Amino acid sequence: xxxxxxxxxxxxxxxxxxxxxxxxxxxxxxxxxxxxxxxxxxxxxxxxxxxxxxxxxxxxxxxxxxxxxxxxxxxxxxxxxxxxxxxxxxxxxxxxxxxxxxxxxxxxxxxxxxxxxxxxxxxxxxxxxxxxxxxxxxxxxxxxxxxxxxxxxxxxxxxxxxxxxxxxxxxxxxxxxxxxxxxxxxxxxxxxxxxxxxxxxxxxxxxxxxxxxxxxxxxxxxxxxxxxxxxxxxxxxxxxxxxxxxxxxxx
Amino acid sequence: xxxxxxxxxxxxxxxxxxxxxxxxxxxxxxxxxxxxxxxxxxxxxxxxxxxxxxxxxxxxxxxxxxxxxxxxxxxxxxxxxxxxxxxxxxxxxxxxxxxxxxxxxxxxxxxxxxxxxxxxxxxxxxxxxxxxxxxxxxxxxxxxxxxxxxxxxxxxxxxxxxxxxxxxxxxxxxxxxxxxxxxxxxxxxxxxxxxxxxxxxxxxxxx
Numbered sequence: 024x025x026x027x028x029x030x031x032x033x034x035x036x037x038x039x040x041x042x043x044x045x046x047x048x049x050x051x052x053x054x055x056x057x058x059x060x061x062x063x064x065x066x067x068x069x070x071x072x073x074x075x076x077x078x079x080x081x082x083x084x085x086x087x088x089x090x091x092x093x094x095x096x097x098x099x100x101x102x103x104x105x106x107x108x109x110x111x112x113x114x115x116x117x118x119x120x121x122x123x124x125x126x127x128x129x130x131x132x133x134x135x136x137x138x139x140x141x142x143x144x145x146x147x148x149x150x151x152x153x154x155x156x157x158x159x160x161x162x163x164x165x166x167x168x169x170x171x172x173x174x175x176x177x178x179x180x181x182x183x184x185x186x187x188x189x190x191x192x193x194x195x196x197x198x199x200x201x202x203x204x205x206x207x208x209x210x211x212x213x214x215x216x217x218x219x220x221x222x223x224x225x226x227x228x229x230x231x232x233x234x235x236x237x238x239x240x241x242x243x244x245x246x247x248x249x250x251x252x253x254x255x256x257x258x259x260x261x262x263x264x265x266x267x268x269x270x271x272x273x274x
Numbered sequence: 275x276x277x278x279x280x281x282x283x284x285x286x287x288x289x290x291x292x293x294x295x296x297x298x299x300x301x302x303x304x305x306x307x308x309x310x311x312x313x314x315x316x317x318x319x320x321x322x323x324x325x326x327x328x329x330x331x332x333x334x335x336x337x338x339x340x341x342x343x344x345x346x347x348x349x350x351x352x353x354x355x356x357x358x359x360x361x362x363x364x365x366x367x368x369x370x371x372x373x374x375x376x377x378x379x380x381x382x383x384x385x386x387x388x389x390x391x392x393x394x395x396x397x398x399x400x401x402x403x404x405x406x407x408x409x410x411x412x413x414x415x416x417x418x419x420x421x422x423x424x425x426x427x428x429x430x431x432x433x434x435x436x437x438x439x440x441x442x443x444x445x446x447x448x449x450x451x452x453x454x455x456x457x458x459x460x461x462x463x464x465x466x467x468x469x470x471x472x473x474x475x476x477x478x479x480x481x
Contacts, residue, residue, distance in 0.1 A: 050355055051458075054355070054454075054458070058451075154417070234383075237379075237477070237478070238379050238380075238474075239452050240452050240453060240455075240456050240467075240470045240471065240474060241452050241453075241455040241456050241459075243455070244451050244452050244454075244455030244456075245448060245451070245452040247451065248447060248448045248451035248452065249443055249448055252442055252443045252444060252447065252448070253441065253442060253443060255442065256441060256442025256443070257442075259442075
């Protein structure tokens with residue numbers, strides 16, 4: 024109990040000392056509130072930690088993954104990982120009251136898991152059917168009206184907020200594909216999926232992140248801006264189907 | 275998460291040469307659509323040529339930037355409330371630096387433009403004081419990318435693009451939050467921002 028109290032005291036002290044100072048000037052204060060990043064000093068420190076870890080481990084691994092595997096193999100792995108997320112996406116589509124999107128996810132999962140050889144090939148998307156769309160429990164909470172809370176940078180996971188952090192935790196515990204694997208005593212498969220997923224995602228982001236580092240004056244601020252805009256776009260489901268792409272006039 | 279950057283690169287290549295300020299009224303939607311169609315064709319014909327040297331690409335990019343844009347409104351959008359705090363001299367210096375900065379940062383990526391890239395211009399709608407032209411960019415071996423263009427009529431009567439969004443990410447908003455973070459960290463003073471921009475350009479020139 025005493026240890027817990029000490030840890031709590033240290034955590035609170037760290038958080039408080041890591042808070043940004045609230046400006047007194049009205050314009051400055053309005054900007055401060057719009058940024059919604061009261062923990063900016065702490066967040067910047069965590070990002071520095073994440074970047075150091077990335078430089079030491081993830082980025083080299085991702086570069087090896089990309090240069091060591093043929094493109095076709097990487098695409099196949101990426102498709103399989105997307106396909107394994109389908110039950111989770113279906114659940115979130117349903118929880119958000121989006122039957123059409125849930126139907127798209129279900130059809131994709133059924134066809135790609137069979138005709139697409141366990142999801143290696145995106146048969147549905149490649150033949151003009153519904154394209155892959157992501158969905159997560161953080162988005163579901165947003166659709167249910169839960170506020171995002173202040174911007175957070177999580178160790179290892181990167182940009183987030185309290186709402187998305189809760190979503191991440193729920194998905195960690197309740198991913199249907201992982202639960203099914205654990206029920207079959209295939210815990211190794213869960214860890215393999217997680218590890219390959221991290222490598223695949225980092226490999227996809229190699230060039231964009233390098234570009235953003237080179238092209239931004241304040242990498243932290245640029246990432247924060249992009250993360251928020253992207254999340255707002257994802258929550259609004261402003262993606263498109265392949266069939267939408269050709270239905271209007273073309274130049 | 276950030277694959278939009280590639281989409282934004284394609285969009286920026288088009289918009290940077292046409293971003294035009296000094297405008298506060300929405301363009302007519304059909305005119306705005308025509309502008310984007312013309313812009314897309316012109317940009318692809320210009321930058322899809324693979325025999326261009328790096329210097330030629332930069333020169334063409336700068337020429338178009340200066341020919342089709344007045345950087346004043348874009349500069350004001352990027353700097354937000356700090357624009358009003360700058361002196362006239364600082365504003366002028368920023369406008370000039372912004373052109374150099376955009377050319378230095380982005381012209382290198384023009385080499386990656388695939389001549390097979392197509393822009394499908396779709397519908398247009400009035401949103402506030404702007405017209406949003408929706409489009410889809412088709413680049414070979416890339417998934418189709420939705421890109422929205424924000425067009426206004428300048429007080430000169432010219433129809434100009436003032437922002438572009440790829441995957442819901444606004445180029446101008448992202449640049450604003452990037453640039454103003456540096457201003458905020460330095461008490462709103464212009465000099466550190468200008469120094470950072472010059473340093474970044476020097477890094478790009480040396481890379």
